[in-house]
Amino acid sequence: MKPDFKSLKKQFMDAGYVILEDWFEPALVEQTFKDGMECKGISVFECERVGDLLCHARVVELVAFILGTPDVAISPFRFWNHLVTGPGDGGGWHVDDTWMANRPLTEILCMYYPQDVTEKMGPTMVLPGSHRRLYTPPQTSKLGWIRGQEKLTVTAGTLVMTCSSILHAKAAHGSDQPRSMIKYGYEASDPKYGYYLTQVAYDNLRRTNLGQSLTKYAEVKDKRDVVWNSYADFHQSYTFQDFKHQIGIAGRALRKHLEHEQG
Amino acid sequence: MATKIESWLNQAEMKLSNGSGVSTEDLQTLRALICGEQQHLLYIWANADLVAADVISWNYFGPFDSEFMFDPKNECPYKNVKDAMADGWRVISFPGIEYPLDNAHTQLGHEFILERFFASGEGLDYTPHGARK
Secondary structure (H helix, E strand, C coil): CCCCHHHHHHHHHHHCEEEECCCCCHHHHHHHHHHHHHCCHHHHHHCHHHHHHHCCHHHHHHHHHHHCCCCEEEEEEEEEEEEECCCECCEEEECCECCCCCCCCCEEEEEEECCCECCCECCEEECCCHHHCCCCHHHHCCCCEECCCEEECECCCEEEEEECCCCEEECCECCCCCEEEEEEEEEECCHHHCEEECHHHHHHHCCCHHHHHHCCCEEECCHHHHCCCHHHHHCCCHHHHHHHHECCHHHHHHHHHHHHHHC | CCCHHHHHHHHHHHHHHCCCCCCHHHHHHHHHHHHCEEEEEEEEEECCCCCCCEEEEEEEECCCCECCCCCCCCCCCCCEHHHHHHCCCEEEECCCCCCCECCECCCCCEEEEEEEEEECCCCCCEECCEEEC
């Protein structure tokens, strides 16, 4: 049965996220688990099955429905495999892209879990509804327990789609079981916000017509330039480093501007 | 919550009432307790700019460790700032005025910062992130 996109969009708009369970074929879940355990950081996007995950037709269809445009692009927004082996501490509350809450919705942040995540495995925490506020990192880093906070304990192959401005965190990891969370995103396609992929990831994502459409504004660069916060290399001052929190559209517009200035 | 200083005061009152009095040694003990006091900070984000407003979020900082640096699982031991004040906490910073930007809120709740002095090793039993150590 086709998922009720209208209902999912309502959940997404109200809570700032939606949890998609059982959307992926068992073979894809099984292989992404192996990839997630072996390939850290951005290298995971060079794996064929992870490419299939990002180019999954039904997911892309839902993304287009939520964004309200048929022209969708894969976003390099925080491209990363967060592989933690545990046990270890959690990470503080934060938003991945500041100053987006008051802008039209143009991007979606995805968190994919290739294995079960139990309460003890450092689940992602979210604060439902928090995507509507404009936080700064100094504000959010002080927060501890928050009324209404949720721990996302999920089964293998679950994809959580979130607003890029949602307040989230990683809970403490109390077990010795490794936990992978593959983070990536989608955005309304726009040539002025082009982005970078390694050659292998670029080729991997462009194996299908859908993949070619999703990456039509992508450019190939070497690994260091592809990492999401590498534009912070342009300047070492604290005030510039502060821009590392703007890593979605605003951050990439800044980087493009700086490259133009330097070029 | 009875602190070491409160216990000292209770004992001193008993000594004075039974006629044995407070000794120089007792006063040295008190001085050591006062000198050893350490500042603890309690952050409470309330749902309104009122000391009686319910807690939305809290955190607890001081010269101590917690079970985890971040694993928010424990609710605030106080219902509101007023309850914390009744337990001996002093408000040292009141919420700033919020100017919503482009019709969006720019903060989560109303931030009160409270302080209280404890002897070394004392304080609230837990932080949001586990037992205080």
